[in-house]
Amino acid sequence: MYQNSLEFASQCDKEDSLSHFRNKFHLPTNDAGEALIYLCGNSLGLQPKITSEYIKKELNDWANLGVEGHTEAEHPWLPYHEFLTEKMAMLVGAKPQEVVVMNTLTTNLHLMMVSFYQPTDKKYKIVVESDAFPSDKYAVESQLKFHDFDPEDGLILWKPREGEELCRFEDLEQIMVEQGDSIALLMIGSTNYYSGQSFPLKRITELGHKYNCIVGFDLAHGAGNIYPDLHNTGADFAVWCTYKYLNSGPGSLGACFVHQRHAENPKLKRFAGWWGHNKQTRFNMRHDFDPLPGAEGWQLSNPPILSMAAIRASLDIFAEAGFENLRKKSVKLTGFLEYLIDELKDERISIITPRNNQERGCQLSIQVKSANKELHDRLTAAGVISDWREPDVIRVAPAPLYNSFEDVFRFAEKLKKILN
Numbered sequence: 001m002y003q004n005s006l007e008f009a010s011q012c013d014k015e016d017s018l019s020h021f022r023n024k025f026h027l028p029t030n031d032a033g034e035a036l037i038y039l040c041g042n043s044l045g046l047q048p049k050i051t052s053e054y055i056k057k058e059l060n061d062w063a064n065l066g067v068e069g070h071t072e073a074e075h076p077w078l079p080y081h082e083f084l085t086e087k088m089a090m091l092v093g094a095k096p097q098e099v100v101v102m103n104t105l106t107t108n109l110h111l112m113m114v115s116f117y118q119p120t121d122k123k124y125k126i127v128v129e130s131d132a133f134p135s136d137k138y139a140v141e142s143q144l145k146f147h148d149f150d151p152e153d154g155l156i157l158w159k160p161r162e163g164e165e166l167c168r169f170e171d172l173e174q175i176m177v178e179q180g181d182s183i184a185l186l187m188i189g190s191t192n193y194y195s196g197q198s199f200p201l202k203r204i205t206e207l208g209h210k211y212n213c214i215v216g217f218d219l220a221h222g223a224g225n226i227y228p229d230l231h232n233t234g235a236d237f238a239v240w241c242t243y244k245y246l247n248s249g250p251g252s253l254g255a256c257f258v259h260q261r262h263a264e265n266p267k268l269k270r271f272a273g274w275w276g277h278n279k280q281t282r283f284n285m286r287h288d289f290d291p292l293p294g295a296e297g298w299q300l301s302n303p304p305i306l307s308m309a310a311i312r313a314s315l316d317i318f319a320e321a322g323f324e325n326l327r328k329k330s331v332k333l334t335g336f337l338e339y340l341i342d343e344l345k346d347e348r349i350s351i352i353t354p355r356n357n358q359e360r361g362c363q364l365s366i367q368v369k370s371a372n373k374e375l376h377d378r379l380t381a382a383g384v385i386s387d388w389r390e391p392d393v394i395r396v397a398p399a400p401l402y403n404s405f406e407d408v409f410r411f412a413e414k415l416k417k418i419l420n
């Protein structure tokens with residue numbers, strides 16, 4: 001299906017109905033003004049050209065209207081988060097009521113655990129995949145400690161087997177068989193940031209629920225990359241950020257999913273703030289806390305509109321491209337990358353990420369035996385922006401919105417040259 005030539009890559013770009021989206025982004029350049037090969041959208045997505053207009057609009061409304069912008073701006077600031085909800089919900093397969101854009105990822109993770117991690121003396125343990133992102137691990141460890149449990153005992157790692165790099169579902173089943181009665185929460189990264197492995201979210205949820213556990217997912221590397229179909233998985237909650245595949249700018253806001261079945265449960269404990277309060281009486285300031293139904297009820301503060309404007313710009317681009325189209329291109333683009341890496345026929349190289357495209361997003365994690373960071377530095381000097389993880393893994397993530405088949409081909413050529 002693939003061919004190892006620049007002509008083939010160019011032909012794929014010509015046939016790609018999404019290729020014009022590349023022009024909608026600012027591509028970083030070297031000192032000579034040439035575009036770099038940017039394969040780091042899993043760390044920080046590129047800036048859409050329309051983003052500055054969306055932000056400028058809010059700056060102008062603020063300049064011209066002052067406080068009146070809350071109600072009089074073209075996109076009034078009071079309900080501004082609502083302008084994001086529908087498109088964000090569509091991207092993750094949720095109902096609008098189940099999704100809200102707010103805070104940042106780790107903050108949302110804590111807020112979710114405050115509500116959904118309610119340990120008892122007998123049922124208190126938390127399962128995470130080993131090689132979970134450090135922030136997630138710190139968050140769950142600190143929740144255990146907050147409830148006076150020792151992470152040594154309370155934190156269970158779902159690990160790859162000796163000599164393997166990927167987690168097997170059977171091993172999670174085994175953990176549940178052995179310790180399910182004492183486990184309160186499964187908190188899994190939907191797509192692992194290190195290996196690029198996408199987990200079977202529905203099966204994990206069903207497994208967790210069978211043992212009366214809460215199941216939450218971190219979609220930091222899933223949102224905008226794979227289709228997590230959140231509502232249908234039945235997961236209790238999920239959190240994600242918007243600055244990776246969602247191209248909304250460094251440190252931009254995160255988002256949160258709370259399954260419909262929890263929408264109006266008055267027994268759920270939560271940390272509350274005024275933005276989660278009933279919109280009708282929010283400004284009377286005299287009422288007891290009356291949470292909004294659904295995910296919105298977890299909001300704390302009135303949100304930063306400038307960041308939300310960037311998210312609105314990004315979601316408009318996703319809606320225009322259509323996620324199904326993007327995913328289709330992504331499968332082909334990453335498949336091409338995989339083919340070219342295999343074509344190097346270099347014994348030092350192995351791809352850690354699953355070979356089955358249903359078990360991965362766009363990222364490939366490439367292990368280069370006996371390499372060190374110098375390899376990455378040389379790639380950078382050659383104009384490739386990728387990501388290095390100690391001890392010997394390069395992570396590359398061709399993003400279907402702005403990466404081309406030619407990018408992928410040129411990356412493989414440069415890698416080959418450096419390895420030789």
Ligand SMILES: *Cc1c(COP(=O)(O)O)cnc(C)c1O
Pocket residue numbers: 104105106107133135136189193218220221241254
């Ligand atoms: C990127 C990432 C984070 C970052 O958390 P912030 O709170 O947004 O700084 C956390 N967890 C995972 C899995 C990530 O990939």
